[in-house]
Amino acid sequence: MDGGEEMTAATADARGLKKGPWTGTEDAILMEHVKKHGEGNWNAVQKNTGLLRCGKSCRLRWANHLRPNLKKGSFSPDEEKIIIELHAKLGNKWARMATQLPGRTDNEIKNYWNTRMKRRQRAGLPLYPHEIRQGIDDDHHNDDEFEFEFDSFQFQNQDLQNHQNMIQYTNSSNTSSSSSSFSSSSSQPPKRVCLDPLISTNQGLDELPATPNFQMFSLSENNDTLVDVEDDNNHFAFSLPLSSSASSNELCSPDQLLELISENSTRNKKDIDAMSFSSLLMGDHEMGASFFPLGLDNAVLELPSNQTPSHSLTSNTILDNGVPYNPPPTNSGLLDALVEEAQALSRGGMFKDVRASSSNLCENQDKPVEMEFENRLNSSHQSSFEMQTEASNLASPSGMFVGNHQGNNMAEPYNAPPSSSVDPIASLGSCFWGNMPGIC
DNA sequence: AAGGAACCCAACCGCGATAAG
């Protein structure tokens, strides 16, 4: 009841009480008082000691700095891991997290997390390392408490973030995986793109581990196309022409692309290297629309020959609400098509055959498929997720592909929000991600 | 060397829950 009689800092100020950093003398007075009278009754501190601090300030000072057994210094790797795990499970329950980290305060943990999150956001990285998310998924597959806490947190706070982290771009020189057909024509190692939203990100981008969870892409020898560098027979092939102009079919090299990006951004080139490539494709809020004139809207997604684009909308497709879907012209770009697709979906809702084929695509891969976060959750927490997405009326229909990646057919259709509330770019992100075989 | 950006952290703020009278 701070608005009531409890001394707030504001009222403390008005009564001549001090604000701001504590001095050593004040600390000593407070410690002496606690030693004599114990914790609690913080407003009595001022009365008893003459300390010009409000009770609330005293409590905070004691709890965060003066009480015994407080650990000082930066978090150990173990502590960091615990924090990440706890946050994945609890969300922003700093006090609860602090109980699992003896000697650490909620404020410390909160500061640590916020700093870390900012940093990762700037780098376009997912918040949770893959192994943590995988562990969470495994550990709590049937954990009701977890399901509730996790769902309520995850999709309120991180839906957008996860989408933004769909594609990671790096110019790593570690190009061990190779394909002869894609050898670089220049002296520089090929630029690589990792299409996996579940990247473990404790490492730098140059240190991405070569695990089956990673889908590494490179640039074609013409530097005009993002291509899958893996050469597995059943592996889907992917190419993404990089056009330098929205209105032409001219292609630009990755370096040109980076230059263009740099010119259109306040970021420096180093940041561009590390940033989420999804920003280019989807235009996150920070990057804005400055990337779309680069011509990525002319991009075309090529699907594997044995994986016909049945997940793409065709003229035969009937949306759930019975509205026939008119596909964009076949020669339209990926972005246009996906925007159109997303808009159609937002108009007409989800339809079952798309979701099923999307799942099949995942199933057909010979590598273990890492489901994107929501879809993995959906496989075990589907109903709660749908409730969440509907309740929060997500502009981005992240629950669009509500089936799991193991080929199970979908349950209920996604009920898209009214088209007026749908950001086509955000929709695109969901659509792109949901449909991308290598990413699902 | 200077200026700005980014980082870090302590402290403040406001609100809800609970205890006490």
Place this chain on the structure above:
DNA sequence: TCTTATCGCGGTTGGGTTCCT
């Protein structure tokens, strides 16, 4: 049962420091 006091929590702010250009 109502009012008041206190506690606890999560979000936010602001200032000092470090890093980068």
